[in-house]
Amino acid sequence: MAEIMPHWLTKQADLAPDKTAIELNDGTLYTFRDLKEASQSFARKLKQLGVKQGSNIGLLSANHVDMVIAIHAVSYIGAVSVLLNTRLTRSELNFQLTDAGVSLVIGQHGFGPVDTDFCAFSDVWNLPESPATLQTEIDLDDPFTIIYTSGTTGFPKGVIHTYGNHWWSAAGSMLNLGLKKTDKWLAALPLFHVSGLSILLRSVIYGIPVYLLEVYEKEAVHKAIMERGVTIASVVTVMLKDLVGCLGEKRYPETFRCMLLGGGPAPKALLEEAKLRHIPVFQSYGLTETASQIVTLSPADALQKLGSSGKPLFPAQLKIEQQEDGIGEIFVKGPMVTNGYYNNAEANEKSFSNGWLATGDLGFTDAEGFLYVADRRKDLIISGGENIYPTEIESILSAMDGIDEAGVVGKDDEKWGQIPVAFVAVNDPSITRESIWEFSAQHLAGYKLPKEIHFMDKLPRNASNKLVRSKLLNDKHE
């Protein structure tokens, strides 16, 4: 049966009108009442642009309170936000807009242009309010957002998130991490990715503030944790590495209780360093399709199971389709998992079976059911019949003194099929290919040793600061 309930923001504004919903880095605060009123006003203005229940509306913005307001405003109309990555090219944006049937894009002034009508947030604010009625209730089965994700092959696919997907994701996280009424969740990840978006929804469901950073700066994140009462922060590996550097010999306040680490496998050495510095890192695993984390370490297991992503959140399920060496493709199921891609029967057919989503990621579970993620299946290197997991080599290289970051990909090879090729950014000019080989040979079997090593100033990363392995071979310049 479809579950009907009050609009979440309205409900939270009823429960805790004076509580902070959004805190900006400059100290500006928005209460849940403020946020509701601004969002409803924005919705009435959007109505003047012809936005209707069921419309797909493009949203093109960096992190900004107007983006938060716009997301809630679109939902007050019963329309669906198509969240656009601000780093995309015009043609990439146009593909998504056409695919999702978007006829209007709203966003921060200066973004675009796109081939679709664009209206800046500031121009929306200048419109008069329509007297239209807004949605007072939501149906968990209704779509809330669409976010495009690049598949292993072909064009990006639009992941539809229902209100229910977001609800169950928030509930699962709460059951894992617990909930304190004094919690404050830091959002330094882009809101157009589900990792950032999900923080906004937890805020509205839990009744806790989001500490919203408009751009990621490591010092700002460090200060927010040290001085601004942040209790939980969502980060990816490179951010954790930055933060370890900022922390130095200091310690985070006792009230900081969770560094939620996503965005792919993390080097073991970094996790050990974080543990030494008493940083409460909880590794997690998730995809756009799972509305953010779906497997996360629990507070009880975080220290004992270093390197694991934990167990599937309540009430998600996980299975591994075993391959010969124990590693296999990760499948997940649960009410936080999308029901499918927008208007893409072929991808849906390929990815879903009996409610199980084939993630395209590889991993294994230990005897107690803890997940260890190896790699994207497409990144697996098969060399002379042996499976080589780039993450394993990256983890070793990253642990070497003087190496800042490392990426490994497979390169076609006549003799072996593929060979592993490494890319490193170093902070010590004395490091040579030979010294790296020497170090690696102490830890890796011969067939896993990178056959080429390339030096780069910086490895290619996406808007979430995740390593983009597919760009390594093209981006290299020495």
Add this chain to the structure above:
Amino acid sequence: MAEIMPHWLTKQADLAPDKTAIELNDGTLYTFRDLKEASQSFARKLKQLGVKQGSNIGLLSANHVDMVIAIHAVSYIGAVSVLLNTRLTRSELNFQLTDAGVSLVIGQHGFGPVDTDFCAFSDVWNLPESPATLQTEIDLDDPFTIIYTSGTTGFPKGVIHTYGNHWWSAAGSMLNLGLKKTDKWLAALPLFHVSGLSILLRSVIYGIPVYLLEVYEKEAVHKAIMERGVTIASVVTVMLKDLVGCLGEKRYPETFRCMLLGGGPAPKALLEEAKLRHIPVFQSYGLTETASQIVTLSPADALQKLGSSGKPLFPAQLKIEQQEDGIGEIFVKGPMVTNGYYNNAEANEKSFSNGWLATGDLGFTDAEGFLYVADRRKDLIISGGENIYPTEIESILSAMDGIDEAGVVGKDDEKWGQIPVAFVAVNDPSITRESIWEFSAQHLAGYKLPKEIHFMDKLPRNASNKLVRSKLLNDKHE
């Protein structure tokens, strides 16, 4: 869309196998793994008795770990537990068993007899296990339990609780109270009432222990809070009064964070006394139909809004159908509210409209949306055209030194239609009708003064220790 998920107990046993699920007063502990294994074993034995998916199974037991196991076992078969009040007469039990189409009752040895097949828990344990497969998943739309409730008129009605009703109830409570992994919830209320049952389900969903008392004894509850790490306790008014007495000049440990008070309006004087003694009382309002509390004070508001039951839990809704004096009937809506009574179209027609449940209770909300519950509508006294709320008079009488408890009902009267009649239990022999009238006259308008005052040793209470006003006029003996 129906939400499918792993069986909750199986899921929790996967997440936290070694964590305590049940703690008994004698120190016996059951982990989630123990509880799952015992419940699955019991389920395989029950199968030998012909229990099938979809069967309604009677459960007749006082609080006991076997009852917890039986409830989970029945759900592992996909059957439905009809929870029976152990205080009922044989004919009352037979009515419910016939109404719910129950062909087998299981329970503690010595309960019964009933006109239906009865099998004691101990006899079930002695059966061999059937090799039958058990449910691995649940559907939130499926029924889990049926609990009979007495309506304002006519025969008891069977309230069907789906898994979803219980889930949303647990989620709403968690969003209000927060969740700590160190929480331990005391169950001293009967498990055959939804107030007790809901504690079991929160345990399995949250992954926290239930401290299960087999019988209510005030010293045992006091000790559990003082010495056994209980952090949350569900109580009714008379228990709170007992506990205030036990506490004396001592204070509860800081870790005890919530005394969840249900079971009807509480005397203001008692709430004030509890506040003075730093007892974290959170008043709440709920019915069997709402799968326990649906309106509860929040930690932030508990001290400021003494006497209020709070705001509707996320994501429930509340409305009052106003009458002339601002007080009206309370209506509630939300996914924790039952979809209806078992096999009772007439009652369903009468109680539900567009998803709203008419509670039969009277109350009002203040300007900020906080609910104040006045009385059951059936208990309203109309005297000479004036509305008189028994709770108001009871609250005044209870505040008088020497009065232990007070109950007020309307009695038919030729001149006034009805008159208020009071029943009191006193601990001071010097108290007279005259002294009570004198005290009351300082606080109550003349038409509200009880026209008769009767002394009783003890007021009639049900299994949940709630005052049963309907029995006052019959039970009186002086």
